[in-house]
Amino acid sequence: MLPNVERISVSPVFIGRGSQMAALTDALERADGGQPQVLLIGGEAGVGKSRLLEEFEATAVARGSTAVVGNCLEVGAEGLPYAPFATILRRLHRAIGPELDAAAVGRESSLARLLPDMGEAPPEAHDEYARARLFEHTTQLFEQLAADRTFVLAVEDLHWSDRSTRELFAYLIRTLHRARLVLLATYRSDDLHRRHPVRPYLAELERLRTVQRLELPRLARREVARQLAGILSPDRPKAELVDQIFKRSEGNPFFVEELAVASQQGCRTGLTETLRDLLLVRIETLPETTQTMLRLLAQGGSRVEHGLLAAVVEATGTLDEDELIDALRTAVGANIIQQTSDGDGYRFRHALVREAVSDDLMPGEVTRANRRYALALEADPTLVSTDQRASRLAGYWYCSHDAARAVPAVLDAGREARRRNAFAEQLRMLDRALELWEDVPAEVRDTLRDYDHADESYPACSCEGGCDCAGDCSAIQLVDLLAEATVAARFSGETDRSLRYTKRALRLIDEKKSPERAVWFMLARAHALSYDVGARPDKEMLEALGLLEGRKPSAVLAELLHRQALDGMLGIPGREHLDCARRAVEIAEQVGAASLKLHAQLTLGMLHCSFGELEEGAALLAQIRERAEAAGDVNLLSRVYTNLSSHHETQGRSREAAEVARTGLAMIRANGMTGYSGTIILGNLAEPLISLGELDEAERLLAEEPDWSGQRAHRDFMHRLRGEIALLRGDVAGAAEHLAEVRRVGVLWQPQKYVPTSLLAMRIAAAQGRYAEARAELVSVLDRGRPEGHDRSWWALLAAGAAVEADARRLPTMAPGQAEILDRIRCTATGLTVELPLYAGWQAVLDAELARAEGTVTTAHWRRATDALAVLECPFPRGLALFRLAESLAAEGDRAEAAQAALLAGELARKQGNQLLLDDLQALTGRARLAPPTTATQQEDDETFHLTPREQDVLKLLALGRTNRQIAEELFISPKTASVHVSNILAKLDVTGRGEAAAVAHRLRLVATR
Structure with missing residues (x-):
């Protein structure tokens, strides 16, 4: 619309960024070789991040790459969800439409959440799985596009980013391992105050191997001189002017530009030391009509479409169309604003300019301007793109302080954000609705109805006129907003906020009039508390059950019973948990909750296995797997694969466990659920691989763990597996670091968590010769009692405890209490199942270790152990038993057979990657002068x-x-x-x-x- 104008304040010479350009070019070369690169470019406002990006983009394009930039947008004080990725896809669609369409085949419904042009998003996909599917499909899209040529994707102004954008960007970094791709992000380092969400986010990203962080420093005096020479050409700046501008700009390129223009215009005397005053002085030299237009533009956001600005200006009656064009031309010519890259709107050339203009407005001007934007957008929604419409309208009404108009708008924006699986942004909108709710007139609140809740189990109001809805239960109530905010907070990983919402809702609900709603919030609170270490809301669950006893069957009651059964399965199962699972199945069938019924049956099957009823449990698990696969219920399937793989590993069938987990991982990735359930299935695949000795693959898998807040309940699991690998490799200090992380982040009230964790702690302590600490660790676990269903971990733990006592048998400091601890080990082992080959083998190892601790061990003990373990596919604990057999034979003087046993133990240790065992074997060989037959x-x-x-x-x-x-x-x-x-x-x-x-x-x- 506007012709090109001369940018008199921008230097035509690119100054002082040689090392940064070299790093970017080097990253481009690596990406050309198939190694994706990530660079985070930081610096204070005006230091030249965008200019550096422009120069690199030109370099990349000249070398045959495709470079696309998307900006994080600011509306008021908030960013828009996925804005930079929507822009990137839109620009790619314009540049390489057919190629993009081909790469998006099969993923259109997910990608439409970023760019509606890609297709139509399914209306029912309002859950965390669809969000994860969006992330996975976006990753697959870029991976396919970057298979044959290099792409440079840049996200500008990360400091304005919404949480969903940050999580998608991090997901791309963590999951794109083989693609010709350079990911860039720029951010203002001076905006990152201590509590800014981007600050810890950047620190976390920087820990990744593929991520480089570049900080742009200010320019030196000689560089400022060169910049001024480019700006003021053909006039060469005088040394006095260079010194003055360098001193006042402190080397900030943007300040240099502004001061250079000011010097040309002869405005030196009016300049102040602050940027705000500096910028306003320049703007105040413009015509009044241009200043009026800039004040309105500043309230529209970080970019404003021409049509929307024109509509707002027309509503003010201050400028006609020709005057608006002249004002825009003047502002562009003065380099205050510039056209957006797609040519359909305007933005301030630097955000600091917009901030200065906005800050100079009176409160009434801000309110009036935002109201005009909102009215203009309501009158013609096509003035902005579809993906931004709801958020922009909500932002304008919110900033206009009109609660009656703002609440419906933010609720619509919240629905739109949830539809796009941007739960953090949905939560922000719901927070605004909750903030303004009491200021909304009753007649307006009564018009807000039929809110489509994300959680289908949320019960409809059954008060029959006995609650605050005054008999009109279709109208949205405050508790409805709190329920939706609770779910959004849970999906966003905001546990504390979820707890606050449930607490507030439970204060509002009359348990006698609306017991199902009360129980729903109790369940939500229990879910949130389950993420806290040691938090077990058993008492509250019993109270919730009491509220629903005697009432008609409902989905809430079935979910409550299933929750109790599930807590028992994960914790300390009892026969009462079997009854809860059965009742949950029956009630779910009565009320037609088919998915809930299958979930409860799966829990029932796992509980049967916990009590040793293996045939019944295995049959039920196989049945559920078949039904889940037939129904295509990916949520249920992810849980089936997770539980089945864990079940096989527990029973010593590591190869089968790995196969099931691998199948589950493939299914989860194919359905875009990696971000939600990918962590636990990755761990369930890595664990049997560790058992089988395939450490390299296990380590690679653990490096792929998505760092999502919703997965924090499993972080202790991942750190424990990393610790086990480190210990096997002989890195005891590294293993200890991972153990510390387990206990820092872990939810360790579940036996499936604290027993293996204590086992790792004991092995680390024993490797360091800290036997008293190892014993104390064992005692702490024994004091908790032995729950059902964790026999494999208990056999290994007890054997390790007996080995510690055997190794420390001659230490005077360990003698007191040794007999008692050995008795406790024997007593605890009584009742553990020995029906499975692995468990029978562990029993033989434990018997031998107890005998060794008491000084009565014989070669026969270890022969029985090695024979019992010979049928297993895993190298451990057979390698340990062979080592002890070699040790025992050497003590008896049978060096030849000892050498043969040591050789077999060494082969198993190498297969497992067990460096500690190899070190022990080497020491034994040296001490006993064993000379085993030499193999190739x-x-x-x-x-x-x-x-x-x-x-x-x-x-x-x-x-x-x-x-x-x-x-x-x-x-x-x-x-x-x-x-x-x-x-x-x-x-x-x-x-x-x-x-x-x-x-x-x-x-x-x-x-x-x-």
Whole structure:
């Protein structure tokens, strides 16, 4: 609409960003090779982030890449959900429409939540799974697009980002591992105050291997001189002017530009030291009509469409169409505003300018301007894009302080945000509705009806005229808003806020008149409390059950009974939990809650297995799996695969557990549910892989864990698995760090969590020779009692406790209480099942360890253990039993057989990756002077000082002078893991430094010489 104008304040010369451009170019080269790169570009306002991005974008395009930028938008003080990604998709659609459409096939309904042009989103997808599906499908889209050429996707102004945008951006970073893609984000570092949500977000991202963080410094004096020369060309700036502008701008490029223009216009005397005054001085030199237009533009948001601005200006009656065009031309010519990249609107050239103009308005002007924007948008909704319409209208009405108009608007925006699975933004809108609710006239509230709740189990009002709705139960009540906010808070991971909403709602509800609603909020509170360490709302659940006893069957009652059964399954199951599960199944069938019925049956099957009723439980689990697959219920299927894989691993069928978990993971990824249930299924796949000795794959899987707040209940599980891998690799200190994280973040009241955690703690303490701590850990678990259904963990825990006592048998400090602890171990083991081969093997190991602790162990004890474990597919604990057998045979003087047992133990230890056991075997071989038959594998190990294949790879790079970080990058491992490998190498080679290790590598010809 407007012709190009000369930008007299922008330097045509790109100044002082050589190192940053080099880093970006290097990232582009890596991305060309199929390694996705992420760069976070920070700096204070006006330091040149956007200019750097523009220059790099031009470089990337010149090299054949596709570069697209999307901006985070600000409406009032809030960002719009997914705004930059909607812009990116829109621009890609214009640039490579057919290619984008082809890549989006099969994902249109999810991607339509970002860009309506992609298709039509299903109206029923209002849950966390659809949100996760959106994230997964977006990832798959970019992965497919970036398969053949490099894409540069940039998100500008991350400091204005909404939470959903940040989570989607982080999800892309964590899940895109093989794509020709460069992800960029810019942010204002000076806006990130201590409580700004982006501050911890950036710190978390920076920990990832693929993420680089670039901070743009201010310009030096010589760089300011070059910038001024470009701006003032052909006049060369005088040294006096350079000194003055450098001093006052402090090297901020934007300040330099503003001061340079001011110097050209002869406005030096009016300038103040603050940016606000500086910017307002420039604006006050413009015609009054232009200033009027800028004041209105400032209230429209970070960008305003031309049609919307024209409608607002027309409503004021101050400017006609021609005057508006002249005002816009003047503002663009003065470089105060610029056209948006898509050419359909305007934005201030720098957000600081808009902030200064907005801050200078009187409160009445702000209210009136926002009201005019709202009225204009209501009169013609096509003035803004569909994906922004509801949020923009809600923002305008909210800032106009008109509660009667604002509440319906924010409720509509909340529905729209939920439809797009932007739960954090939905929650913000609901908060605004709750804030303004009491100011809404009663006649307006009565018109708000038929709110479509995300949780279908939320009961309709059954007060029959006995509550605050005054008999009109179709009208939205305050408790309805609180219910929806409770669900949005839960989906957003805002546990504290969810608790606040439920507390407020329960104060409003009369339990006698609306018992089902009261119980619904009690269940919601119990769900939130389950995320807190040690929080077990058993008493409240009993009170809730009392409210519904004797009433007609309902979905709420079925859910309440199922919740009690589920808590028992995850905690300390009793026969009463079986009864609860059965009743939940019956009631769910009566009220037609088909999905709830299957969930309750699944819980019932797992409870049968907990009580050793394996055939009945297994039959029910198989039945549920078949029905879930037939129904295509992905929510239920994710739980089926999770529970089945855990069940198989518990029973020692690790290979089968891995297969089920792998199938479940594929299903979850195919349905876009990785963000919601991906963590637990990743853990359930990694755990049997660890049992099978496939540590590299397990470690890779754990690195893919999505860091979602909704998954925090499983963070202790993931850290424990990482700790187990670290311990197996011999990194005891690293294992201890992960253990500390388990206990910091963990929900450790469940036996399935605290028993394996204590087992890891005992093994770490024993590896460090802290036997008293290991004993104390065991005692703390024994004092809790032994619940049903966790026999595998208990066998391993008790055997480890007996081994600690055996290892410390001759220590005077451990003698007191040793007999008592051994008796407690025996007593606890009584009643554990031995029907499964794994459990029978553990029983034999425990018997042998108890005998070793009492000094009565014989070779026969360990032969029984190794024979019992011979049928298992997992290398542990058979490798441990063979080591003890070798130790016992060596003590009896049978070195030949001891050597053979040690050889077999070593093969299993290497298969498992158990470096601690290998170290013990090496020590035993040296002490007993064992000379086992040399195998080809062992011969190779001898030539390379028993270095593992991974350690040999690290040594090769070490010999080439690589740093730990460079080694990590080349081998796709973390710097910490690389450091551990280097330490192990130095120890095995018996050298004191990297130089000596390099010399050994060259001597062994592990490094090619030229």
